[in-house]
Amino acid sequence: TISIGTPPQEFSVIFDTGSANLWVPSVYCSSLACTNHRRFDPVRSSTYRGTTTSVATWYGTGSMVGILGYDTVTVGGIQVQKQVFGLSQMEPSSFLAHVPFDGFLGLAFPSISSSGATPIFDNMMSQGLLSQDLFSIYLTPDERNGSFVLFGGIDDTYFTGNLTWIPLSAQTYWQIKVDSITMYGRPIACPYGCQAIVDSGTSLLAGPNPGVSNIQYEIGARRSASGLYMVSCSFIQRLPDIVFVIAGTQFPLPPQAYIRQLEDGSCMSGFRTYTLSTATGKLWILGDIFLRRYYSVFDRANSMVGLAPAT
Template identity: 55%
Template sequence: YYGNITIGTPGQVFTVIFDTGSANLWVPSIYCNSSACKNHHLFNPNMSSTYVSTNRSLSITYGTGSMTGVLGYDTVTVYEITITNQIFGLSVTEPGDVFTYSPFDGILGLAYPSISASGATPVFDNMIARNLVAKNLFSVYLSRNGADGSFILFGAIDSKYTSRGIVWIPLSAQTYWQVHMESATVNFLPIACLGGCQAILDTGTSRVVVPKASLASIRFFLGAGPNGQISCMTLFKPDIVFHIHGNSFNLPASSYVIKQRDGSCVLGFESMEGNLWILGDVFLRVYYSIYDRDNNRVGLSRVG
């Protein structure tokens, strides 16, 4: 899920992922020779009358992909919100092919400044500091099946998407949008995150990512094969339920079964090293999510 922003004067347009799982803004630049940069819009600081250079460097590693670059300041416009002197990264290298075929140019991070590389002030922190938003929160709706209508709303909650009420969850750390999860169950049986775990709400991750040890259990209880292959018939499959702060958040089979281009289906779960759970787009399509900086909490409201 991505949208357009402009950087510079006059504005140069970039498509970015609005990523709650990172905190830096960066775009490809004319300084970049990586193959990933050849396919994308490149920021040219020489064409902007408001650009200010620095001698500071930037290096970011994501779950997939990485970049290095330099930091600069310029005017950034996100929809109708204009931030002058916003610090951002101009990529110099984007190694590998992760970003080569991506439909987006760069990334706009929406996590806490504590995890921002090179201590660069995040975009939303500047919106808050300069009173550019009515409330110090933003909210995200992700549509299903590639339908139109996905949005990120800065400074407001759209009541059209909260008719079922909002469940508020305090953050367990002000780094990512991180919460404590008590367990994950299927048919009332705890199958993973036994004894509790940490989970982050991450718009920049497609699937639900779980620790390696949990994936086999989840596949087994949801009826998937060893490579995650699963029948496309979702009718009789159980929900997987995430128990967070005393509340139950159901993820139905219609959401965790992902149809591939070839017509086969796979489970919308992946694994990685470490103990962190990542509730990515597979989860966030089911819940309208609200990210509240004033109260260091997230709100979830079931959609549809």
């Protein structure tokens, strides 16, 4: 939860390392996705300053069109002055209408921020609000309460062993090189290395074909009528770990992590095909399935990601 304005107006946001804009629904928006979420009213804030700059952001599952404004934003006790953010005027997607959060807080680099809006983490750094220019993320293993983003620090009680530090290969997303994706010690995808992003805003593991199709084949996933890849639940006990080899270190995911049990008791593969193309090629996306197993540190000062097994 964050608050914007004076007096504060509260919003729940998704802390998204795969985008760079901060935005919330506003009273200017009458889309269904706005009317059933909390909406920011600039008239009620004495510190709000408006602009005439428009902003638009696209996600894998929805989009937002709006206008930029400036106000005081408070995140976990850190008060950021004159933070630019988007006030949505239109959220045309049905997906955003049904999510439990109001808006997005992007934690990626300024280079991918729509309308050149300064990301909130950059302002935290420039306003000297952090003891270290990094943040870390802990996601609980089974979607219970207790997940957090820690700004300016690392909490070593939430992981075991040492962090493996991986240099960034681009300063856009939190992009790193994956050496290979293996099962039983042999590559099943990405055999010659590939680029991936660590993305807290994506729930699954995603990547290009033929890699993902091959993984589905290896784990015995079959495409259902609805287009989802389903696995017989009784398989879970018998399947091996899928290992992401990164910076020479193995990051295994057990089948309990990469197969998701749905509410109706059926079991779905946590891998899906999604093509995110950039100048450096097609990217794999390491989403929450990966982050629930590994505590992650996003270090802007040294342009690195740190990963260690979460407790």
